[in-house]
Amino acid sequence: NARSIQPALLELDTPPLLYLGVDEVIFILDLPTGNLLARYDLGTPFLWFYPADDQLIFAVCELEVYAFTLHGGLKWATNFPDVLKEVVKKGEHLEVTVLSDQTYRVDVLTGKNSRLETT
Numbered sequence: 001n002a003r004s005i006q007p008a009l010l011e012l013d014t015p016p017l018l019y020l021g022v023d024e025v026i027f028i029l030d031l032p033t034g035n036l037l038a039r040y041d042l043g044t045p046f047l048w049f050y051p052a053d054d055q056l057i058f059a060v061c062e063l064e065v066y067a068f069t070l071h072g073g074l075k076w077a078t079n080f081p082d083v084l085k086e087v088v089k090k091g092e093h094l095e096v097t098v099l100s101d102q103t104y105r106v107d108v109l110t111g112k113n114s115r116l117e118t119t
Contacts, residue, residue: 010049021046028072037072052089060087076111
């Protein structure tokens with residue numbers, strides 16, 4: 001029942017940073033020097049990066065979304081009751097769909113999430 005999730009890289013030009021997501025950890029490196037700026041241990045396996053705008057980078061994990069500033073600081077984290085399937089930015093919100101097809105709205109400034117009612 002073992003599975004392998006490939007590491008993911010995200011390179012930023014300004015400031016020159018490298019985000020590396022591996023298993024349940026995100027590393028943030030300064031590109032010119034290679035120095036480790038930050039290490040974040042996640043609650044569940046990292047899946048992909050979602051750079052949605054010029055202010056935040058979202059790291060999508062199995063059960064959580066993390067928001068990072070462009071300088072590598074953690075802004076917020078929010079979790080969900082089921083494995084994430086899709087994350088889409090719509091204005092000032094993320095719409096997160098989980099495997100059970102429930103959709104949640106996440107405020108990009110605060111990370112507060114709420115379940116959207118289906119009609």
